[in-house]
Amino acid sequence: LEPYMDDTEESSFLQDMLMVNSLHVLIKLHERLQRFGAQKPAPIQDHAEQLAREIMKELHTLEARPEISELIHVLSKPHVQDLLSVHDTVAQKDYEPKLPPLAAEDDEDEEDSVRIIQLLKSKEPLGATIKRDQTTGAIVVARIMRGGAADRSGLIHEGDELREVNGVPMEDKNPEEIIPILAQSDGAVTFKVIPGTKDELEADDTEVFVRALFDYNPKEDPAIPCKDAGLEFGRGDVLQILSQEDDTWWQARRIGDANFRAGLIPSRQLQERRVALQRPEVLFQTSRALKINAEEDADYVAIHGIQIAGLRRSFRLSKKDRRSQEMQAKWKKCEADGENHISSYQEVVPYVREPGEPYRLVLLAGPSGVGLTELKRKLLLSDPEHFGVAVPHTTRERRRHEREGVDYQFVSKHAFEKDILDQKFIEYGRHGGNYYGTSLDSVRKVLAESKVCLLDVEPHAVKLLYTTEFKPYVTFVKPPAIEQLRLSRRKVKILASCDEPMPTRTFMEADFEDMINNAQDMEDKYGYLFEKIIINDDLAMAFTEIRAELKKLEKESNWIPKIWA
Numbered sequence: 001l002e003p004y005m006d007d008t009e010e011s012s013f014l015q016d017m018l019m020v021n022s023l024h025v026l027i028k029l030h031e032r033l034q035r036f037g038a039q040k041p042a043p044i045q046d047h048a049e050q051l052a053r054e055i056m057k058e059l060h061t062l063e064a065r066p067e068i069s070e071l072i073h074v075l076s077k078p079h080v081q082d083l084l085s086v087h088d089t090v091a092q093k094d095y096e097p098k099l100p101p102l103a104a105e106d107d108e109d110e111e112d113s114v115r116i117i118q119l120l121k122s123k124e125p126l127g128a129t130i131k132r133d134q135t136t137g138a139i140v141v142a143r144i145m146r147g148g149a150a151d152r153s154g155l156i157h158e159g160d161e162l163r164e165v166n167g168v169p170m171e172d173k174n175p176e177e178i179i180p181i182l183a184q185s186d187g188a189v190t191f192k193v194i195p196g197t198k199d200e201l202e203a204d205d206t207e208v209f210v211r212a213l214f215d216y217n218p219k220e221d222p223a224i225p226c227k228d229a230g231l232e233f234g235r236g237d238v239l240q241i242l243s244q245e246d247d248t249w250w251q252a253r254r255i256g257d258a259n260f261r262a263g264l265i266p267s268r269q270l271q272e273r274r275v276a277l278q279r280p281e282v283l284f285q286t287s288r289a290l291k292i293n294a295e296e297d298a299d300y301v302a303i304h305g306i307q308i309a310g311l312r313r314s315f316r317l318s319k320k321d322r323r324s325q326e327m328q329a330k331w332k333k334c335e336a337d338g339e340n341h342i343s344s345y346q347e348v349v350p351y352v353r354e355p356g357e358p359y360r361l362v363l364l365a366g367p368s369g370v371g372l373t374e375l376k377r378k379l380l381l382s383d384p385e386h387f388g389v390a391v392p393h394t395t396r397e398r399r400r401h402e403r404e405g406v407d408y409q410f411v412s413k414h415a416f417e418k419d420i421l422d423q424k425f426i427e428y429g430r431h432g433g434n435y436y437g438t439s440l441d442s443v444r445k446v447l448a449e450s451k452v453c454l455l456d457v458e459p460h461a462v463k464l465l466y467t468t469e470f471k472p473y474v475t476f477v478k479p480p481a482i483e484q485l486r487l488s489r490r491k492v493k494i495l496a497s498c499d500e501p502m503p504t505r506t507f508m509e510a511d512f513e514d515m516i517n518n519a520q521d522m523e524d525k526y527g528y529l530f531e532k533i534i535i536n537d538d539l540a541m542a543f544t545e546i547r548a549e550l551k552k553l554e555k556e557s558n559w560i561p562k563i564w565a
């Protein structure tokens with residue numbers, strides 16, 4: 001397993017688990033069962049326990065001999081008796097617990113339609129919610145949770161009227177008083193119900209999977225009809241929708257949970273209505289042109305000492321030029337559709353890359369200075385044959401050390417402007433009279449080489465790449481809390497703005513604050529596009545995490561928006 005283990009924690013966990021004695025015993029047991037199962041042994045008789053008792057009785061009547069005393073001694077041992085009892089249970093295939101007999105129905109006045117139902121309840125909840133019917137005042141089953149005990153029994157249905165639970169009449173009880181009665185019942189629970197008239201709808205929507213675009217905690221939701229029936233989830237979790245029968249509360253389970261019982265979640269309509277009612281101000285703003293600072297790219301090499309073709313980013317929003325107005329270039333492609341997006345659920349389907357198919361495009365987004373270039377550089381260095389980056393276009397003069405098509409694609413201003421008109425760029429900007437930009441074709445070129453293309457973009461540009469062709473995997477790199485940010489970046493040198501005397505300086509408090517605020521803004525506006533969030537606190541750890549995520553992405557089935565399928 002070693003090649004698959006990145007993490008020492010994972011491998012030591014596995015090792016410990018494999019060493020556990022009880023696991024070895026279980027494996028032996030399993031092997032034996034396999035062996036005997038194949039032989040299909042049949043019991044000679046299935047009342048060994050009773051037989052032993054009869055033998056004991058007879059032995060007591062016989063004259064005392066050592067063998068007889070020994071046999072009596074052996075047969076009277078509790079564990080031998082238990083063993084015989086287990087033998088009989090298996091021989092009789094008597095695995096199901098027994099329900100006590102139903103009480104004789106002596107209530108003559110009871111309507112004919114009353115049905116007595118017995119369920120065996122374990123520690124698991126019943127999986128049904130109840131409510132008082134507003135018109136009749138009766139207690140009725142409001143909802144049956146898919147996959148729960150009530151659902152599996154097939155005996156209780158939505159709309160059934162509850163008359164009694166374990167002999168306790170429900171007439172004058174509130175739902176709040178009934179819940180503890182049900183919760184406390186363990187083992188057989190007897191219900192007296194009048195079946196409802198509601199037609200059972202065939203569940204035909206269980207193949208619906210969605211990615212949650214918001215965090216949800218039912219305990220904090222005052223509107224949920226039953227907090228205990230709620231399903232907690234986080235943004236990015238994939239949920240299987242098991243019922244959309246109710247317009248307001250859907251039933252769902254979280255993929256990866258061992259539990260197959262559904263929980264309640266707000267429906268799409270409910271969630272979108274809620275968001276619309278408390279929309280942050282920012283969602284009402286008309287999309288404004290985003291001002292981007294262009295920066296001189298050669299500085300990058302000076303700082304990092306390592307040059308990787310196409311890695312330099314000459315047009316990312318930069319803290320270094322924050323105050324330098326004349327360095328600003330306007331981004332054209334900033335029609336941020338995302339700004340009006342309401343986050344609820346995104347329908348997804350499983351996806352496995354076919355051999356020969358291009359890899360999903362890996363998009364990195366994050367606030368300026370958070371470490372996108374650094375993470376990209378580390379990934380490239382870790383496997384230059386596997387990862388690639390798009391070579392940007394520029395209209396500036398080629399420098400001596402630069403190679404055409406490797407460092408940049410050097411083009412004329414006329415050609416660049418034509419490409420802008422032809423919408424060939426994902427992003428472009430202007431600096432010092434020159435254009436810089438990344439084209440869609442340069443990304444396609446990397447993908448056509450069967451490489452994983454790493455691209456860092458402003459989040460508003462993600463929308464442009466959000467297509468079946470690129471199937472982007474959007475990773476948002478986020479700064480840690482300000483204390484850790486100060487600590488981890490205390491020795492880091494960054495490029496200074498052009499009006500500062502030294503070419504490099506350390507991060508300042510304002511840089512940290514900007515980084516955190518910008519990250520928050522990006523998350524608020526574009527969070528629904530982020531498939532993975534990585535917190536770049538310790539650089540080595542952030543790199544290990546992103547590398548592991550990308551490996552998983554390539555090997556395992558992953559969920560992509562249904563519109564790409």
Ligand SMILES: Nc1ncnc2c1ncn2[C@@H]1O[C@H](COP(=O)(O)OP(=O)(O)OP(=O)(O)O)[C@@H](O)[C@H]1O
Pocket residue numbers: 313316317318319366367368369370371372373374375488489492493494536537538539540542
């Ligand atoms: N986790 C970290 N710990 C310490 N230093 C870091 C960490 N991540 C990045 N850095 C350093 O912070 C500086 C800025 O990182 P980087 O250039 O990768 O940011 P960026 O997101 O590409 O931002 P920009 O687009 O503004 O350049 C670099 O010097 C980098 O080495």
